[in-house]
Amino acid sequence: MKIFETEAIVLSTRDHGESDRLITFYSREAGKLRGIAKGARRSQKRFVHTFESSSLVLMTCRERKSLIWIEACKLLEPYLELRAEVERWGYAALLSEIFLEMAPEGEAQEELFDLLNATLLQLTKNRDPLNVMLLFMVRFLDKMGYLPELSHCSVCRSPLRASRRWLWRVKQGDLVCQKHGSIQPSGFPLDVGTLVLMEQSRVLSLDRMWRLHLLQEKKAPLFQGLIRVIQDLIRKDLKSLKLLEQIRAACSRKSERNRNWSG
Amino acid sequence: MSLNAYPPVLTRLIRSLSKLPGLGEKSATRIAMYLLQAPAEEVEALAEGIVHLRNRVHTCSRCFHFTDQELCSICSDAGRDATLLCVVESTADLLAIEQSGAFKGIYHVLQGVLAPLDAIGPDNIRIRELLQRLDREPIREVILATNPSSEGEATAHYLLKLLKDRGLRISRIAYGIPMGGDLKYTDRVTLERALKGRQDF
Numbered sequence: 001m002k003i004f005e006t007e008a009i010v011l012s013t014r015d016h017g018e019s020d021r022l023i024t025f026y027s028r029e030a031g032k033l034r035g036i037a038k039g040a041r042r043s044q045k046r047f048v049h050t051f052e053s054s055s056l057v058l059m060t061c062r063e064r065k066s067l068i069w070i071e072a073c074k075l076l077e078p079y080l081e082l083r084a085e086v087e088r089w090g091y092a093a094l095l096s097e098i099f100l101e102m103a104p105e106g107e108a109q110e111e112l113f114d115l116l117n118a119t120l121l122q123l124t125k126n127r128d129p130l131n132v133m134l135l136f137m138v139r140f141l142d143k144m145g146y147l148p149e150l151s152h153c154s155v156c157r158s159p160l161r162a163s164r165r166w167l168w169r170v171k172q173g174d175l176v177c178q179k180h181g182s183i184q185p186s187g188f189p190l191d192v193g194t195l196v197l198m199e200q201s202r203v204l205s206l207d208r209m210w211r212l213h214l215l216q217e218k219k220a221p222l223f224q225g226l227i228r229v230i231q232d233l234i235r236k237d238l239k240s241l242k243l244l245e246q247i248r249a250a251c252s253r254k255s256e257r258n259r260n261w262s263g
Numbered sequence: 264m265s266l267n268a269y270p271p272v273l274t275r276l277i278r279s280l281s282k283l284p285g286l287g288e289k290s291a292t293r294i295a296m297y298l299l300q301a302p303a304e305e306v307e308a309l310a311e312g313i314v315h316l317r318n319r320v321h322t323c324s325r326c327f328h329f330t331d332q333e334l335c336s337i338c339s340d341a342g343r344d345a346t347l348l349c350v351v352e353s354t355a356d357l358l359a360i361e362q363s364g365a366f367k368g369i370y371h372v373l374q375g376v377l378a379p380l381d382a383i384g385p386d387n388i389r390i391r392e393l394l395q396r397l398d399r400e401p402i403r404e405v406i407l408a409t410n411p412s413s414e415g416e417a418t419a420h421y422l423l424k425l426l427k428d429r430g431l432r433i434s435r436i437a438y439g440i441p442m443g444g445d446l447k448y449t450d451r452v453t454l455e456r457a458l459k460g461r462q463d464f
Contacts (some may be wrong), residue, residue, distance in 0.1 A: 053413050085420065089413075239382035240380060247384065
């Protein structure tokens with residue numbers, strides 16, 4: 001049976017039986033894979049601290065009929081800074097969940113691996129994690145083929161600057177100008193500024209993409225819209241949003257409490 | 264393994280036992296065969312113990328450790344330092360610390376950790392109850408003893424954020440090389456943390 005070595009990012013880890021672990025990871029060489037690490041829960045030497053979610057690791061795997069067997073694993077980058085701020089950590093979990101739900105199994109796409117790794121790095125150091133997540137989601141949807149043509153109306157072919165308001169018809173997979181877009185539940189209204197930035201985030205190189213910044217007031221609606229698109233595509237709710245919603249509510253409760261005390 | 268040869272009562276018991284953690288069908292069959300031949304009092308005491316476990320054991324209303332009283336044995340022990348609170352993920356972690364004999368304060372069991380992929384956020388573990396305890400009890404120090412895993416670390420940092428303005432001493436259990444360990448087999452993160460957290464000798 002073939003043995004291969006690959007860089008990979010751990011997406012999720014589950015205990016299996018008495019001492020094994022089931023790991024889902026996104027690898028540079030083979031895309032998304034599920035593997036079993038025999039004895040990983042008991043081993044004090046082979047797998048210590050290597051299967052934490054969002055860690056970049058170097059895996060040695062053996063191909064089997066069903067599950068991949070993980071023979072060895074070396075930690076390359078644990079992205080520890082994520083754990084120090086629960087919002088960034090929550091976004092990293094959302095990133096993993098999007099890959100778990102949408103990335104095709106066993107299909108190597110190096111661009112997706114680089115996007116995942118670069119997004120984790122940006123989440124650890126960028127001052128605006130929400131902006132990082134938005135750029136990631138636009139780029140990811142584009143690489144997966146779900147982003148429509150963003151340069152003109154799919155009906156009248158008029159360019160972006162011709163209309164201030166646009167509609168991304170998610171079901172039809174196209175973008176239409178104000179004249180041709182009627183309000184519909186699966187539609188996603190977008191303004192021209194956001195569309196220009198989305199277009200740039202798909203064409204710029206990965207290292208230059210992070211320089212793009214969305215206007216503060218545009219971030220929340222775009223995040224909600226992109227999440228709705230992803231949830232419509234996977235036909236279920238993303239679980240990690242619950243944590244993000246709860247920490248936001250807790251933070252506003254705390255601020256209110258502090259205001260009351262100081263008042 | 265085919266269970267057709269056994270009487271239905273025995274088959275049912277084997278199936279129930281094999282659902283227990285760590286028990287496969289073979290071990291479950293061995294236990295069932297032992298119970299079949301064991302003295303009646305022993306078997307009845309075991310059955311009674313299981314029924315009492317379900318009916319009487321619940322979580323302590325103060326710290327969420329398991330108990331068969333209103334308060335657990337630790338919370339009702341007047342000899343413990345009630346100003347020192349250790350926050351743990353689970354009862355199993357509490358018992359591990361108790362077995363060490365190194366801690367004489369009181370506990371708060373979170374009954375879980377933040378786990379976004381399982382849809383577990385702060386409202387799904389006992390964080391609100393912890394904050395309520397800190398409002399009404401004379402606690403001076405909180406020791407965050409969640410596991411040094413990704414989830415445990417994120418939970419500890421989240422708690423730190425919630426507690427830092429309360430005028431309490433907040434501490435985190437130390438990271439490092441286990442006793443009897445070997446440096447060359449120690450992972451990079453543990454070594455880094457052990458060196459950062461070194462103490463005067």
